[in-house]
Amino acid sequence: MDALISAAKHIEHYYLTGTLKGNIGLSGSVNVHGEDVMQMDQIAQEITIHYLQASGRVIHAISEEANKIIPISLDGRYFVYFDPLDGSSNVPHGLPVGFMFGVARKNLDGPEDNHLRAGKDYIAAGMFVIPTGTFTLALRDAGTWRFHLDETMEFVRPTRMNLPDEPKSWELSFNSANRLTYSKSVQDWIGQNETKYAFRYIGALAADFHRTISNGGMFMYPAIINHPDPKKNRPDGKLRLMYEAAVVALICQEAGGSAVDESGNLILEIQPKEPHQTTALYVGSKPLVENITQALMLAKSVAN
Ligand code: AHG
Ligand code: MN
Ligand code: MN
Numbered sequence: 432m433d434a435l436i437s438a439a440k441h442i443e444h445y446y447l448t449g450t451l452k453g454n455i456g457l458s459g460s461v462n463v464h465g466e467d468v469m470q471m472d473q474i475a476q477e478i479t480i481h482y483l484q485a486s487g488r489v490i491h492a493i494s495e496e497a498n499k500i501i502p503i504s505l506d507g508r509y510f511v512y513f514d515p516l517d518g519s520s521n522v523p524h525g526l527p528v529g530f531m532f533g534v535a536r537k538n539l540d541g542p543e544d545n546h547l548r549a550g551k552d553y554i555a556a557g558m559f560v561i562p563t564g565t566f567t568l569a570l571r572d573a574g575t576w577r578f579h580l581d582e583t584m585e586f587v588r589p590t591r592m593n594l595p596d597e598p599k600s601w602e603l604s605f606n607s608a609n610r611l612t613y614s615k616s617v618q619d620w621i622g623q624n625e626t627k628y629a630f631r632y633i634g635a636l637a638a639d640f641h642r643t644i645s646n647g648g649m650f651m652y653p654a655i656i657n658h659p660d661p662k663k664n665r666p667d668g669k670l671r672l673m674y675e676a677a678v679v680a681l682i683c684q685e686a687g688g689s690a691v692d693e694s695g696n697l698i699l700e701i702q703p704k705e706p707h708q709t710t711a712l713y714v715g716s717k718p719l720v721e722n723i724t725q726a727l728m729l730a731k732s733v734a735n
Contacts, residue, residue, distance in 0.1 A: 439530050440580075443561045449525075475530065488504065512674040512706075514671065518634055550701070598627070601646060603649055605652065614657070640682070652712045684699060693711035
């Protein structure tokens, strides 16, 4: 955990001083997902790997910015799955981005299978919202906690996070420009519910979900199945299971909420088959997630 916190502080420092140093543009390369890589993506990647290597406690890591599993220390005990810079399109504007991670433990009883872990087997998941100096950390079965960076660069004063029961502060968060590309059931659900809640969208999961966990409501990135250009459909969603969706799902569960995919499966139960697999995501206050799950399941049963 110390290595991840040090990496986050270092990334925060680079981000805050990036404009001066000219670090915030495009790097000119494209990552494993076919997305433009910003210089900050690469800087954050290198910083994180440096601290994970120095800790000696991590066997291997999976990062959004690396195609393959990254071997780190053979005698380490942990697996780390991370997105070094979440919300890259905010970088040129100096607006909030994230550093998100999940941690799982090596199997000490019996042979180590080196398997990719499902979210329910993460022992911790966290997200730093940079450069706001906030850190939200979920410890499995021990709650979700929010820390703030103080003037000595320490993350202090943990506060336990519980999603508010009262719907009056709840917010919905999704990319409204995509709504006509969603399934009919999701479009109908939005039509029936959107006027009940405020709507907020920053375009970085870590920052958007930071609001969801404080105010309640639901963040969603549904499957895209009705795009006018069928090549742009994303039936398995956009967000990455291991270092985006499962991270917010554990944070949410430990704060009293839940998270499901397009079929209504719990995100934390999904066993990854591939490090970079994507999933649709509905995450937030339980009543809303349960309600949209019913709509998704009903649509599925009618289709079958
Ligand atoms: P990343 O910058 O790590 O690739 O993540 C971007 C993700 C996520 O942060 C955000 O919620 C989503 O992409 C925004 O996508 P749209 O621009 O399609 O709304
Ligand atoms: Mn991301
Ligand atoms: Mn990223």
